[in-house]
Amino acid sequence: MSQPVGRWLARAALVGVALVALGAIWEAYKDWGPTDGVKLFGTRVLPRTTDASMPHLSRIWHAFGDPEVGGAITFGPSKTVFDSVFDSAVHTLRWAAAGFAIGVLVGMLLALLMDRLAVFERALMPYVVLSQTVPLIALAPLVTKWGQGWDFWDRWMSVAVIAAYLAFFPVAVGMVRGLKSPTAVHADYFRCSAASWWHTLVRLKLPASVPFLVPSLRLAAAGAVVGTIVAEISTGLEGGIGRLIITYSQQATGDPSRVYAAVIGAAALGLTALLAIAAFDLALWRYHRGATTR
């Protein structure tokens, strides 16, 4: 109840402190670091400190307020960089959410199947693991091609499918472990109570798998966001943050602050996804092992 909330706030505060520290290191390096960066054996391991490589944080901050100049003069209230970043982040978030939902659904179904029949686990698990070694870049054109066969298919759906491809994996693996987590005593008790498969699932296995599922969902959410951004770029879908990062970096000649602004937008997007999972986690506190012990 209040305890998990308190612990959670303390953790959030710590994350804030880390962010400030990171900003301080950035600024300190920019002011005092060597102009040409740091090289080790001919490879640059730390970036140049020029404005073209590392803009001041304040410059990035101001970049959000810059008017968006897409070449043509737009009528009506002019869009700022912030507006663009925000809008594209929202688009990407929506696609990622769709991909996440599909991924979680597929992952859970696979886990249920693998839990129900050991044959499935032995047969499927190697492929589940193997699936993650296929590079997304190779997958993108394939998925796009499949989609072209259907009338209802929109291009964002290909992106969502690719995001789902990354998201389903941790869910499937975590959930299988979770479903198997009840002890022998619990299993015996449910059998003695003549509980059906469905009742055992809903009253025992699913609640018991929550502590395993939450970390899986966190990985799946991060995977869905990364997958969406990569898929946007590799399928050439416009309107999302991935595409915006590419556009800005092509525009940036002397001033990369907009690229950083877009990257910050992408980071905020990932953070939003993780916060959603954290809220879910918080809502299910009673299913955590020993949640009420001190």
Place this chain on the structure above:
Amino acid sequence: MTEPETSPGPAPAPAVHLRGVGKTFAARRGTVVALEEIDLTIGSGEFVSLIGPSGCGKSTLLRIVADLLPPTTGEVAVNGKPARRARLDQDYGIAFQQAGLLDWRTVQANIELPLELHGVDRAKRRARAGELIELVGLSEFARHRPPQLSGGMQQRVAIARSLAESPALLLMDEPFGALDEMTRERMQNELVRIAGETGAAVVFVTHSIPEAVFLSDRVIVMSARPGRISDVVAVDLGPRTDDTREAPAFYAAITQVREALRGRPVPATADVVADVEKARRNAAEGAL
């Protein structure tokens, strides 16, 4: 047809009836005989303990009665029905050494679980769980969750849960095995009281001789490799109170069980002799 006892009259079927029950497990080399030719009849309302060294198959026997394990040979009837039917009909309640409660449910909800699984409506569930919580003396803890309770309290919740459907038979596999001695004695007092109030037959697996003697009407003494019933000690101590634990008859019964476990002759009191004879006869019949 498996139950000849039901035909003669209005007397209820025995709570448990085992005939020629054997259990072998496949091992790496050949098979291991866990139980051999077990014949045992437990009357309704009777409190029976199974005691014996580790590996004598007493837990296996309990699991066979509960239909958690199929017997390799022999017949098992619970409440006059095949064990599987009895399990599906919820004719018995069960408690294990570990309480096996669901940590995410309150005490109340844990006790309601079996009723919930069998479609009892909410109001009735509430009322029944309320009664049981009172019976095991946990009224103040109804809204607590298991991790907040001591081991003894968790075990009381498990016992309340096993009683939820007013079963005619309670199966208990070392339910007090993990408790400290004082809690254990208190729990034994409560169990005797509860068994008396509910009129349920109890099959109680234990390692403890005083526990078996204090609780039981009959103590079934088992020997290991292969698991057999070696002796049956009838205990007649009248209504149990804390004074029972100090009574000479209590110590006498303990000695009797201990000697039975060691395989020495049991002092001859008439009914004990009868029981032992019966057990021997059964064992001999089985060997033929």
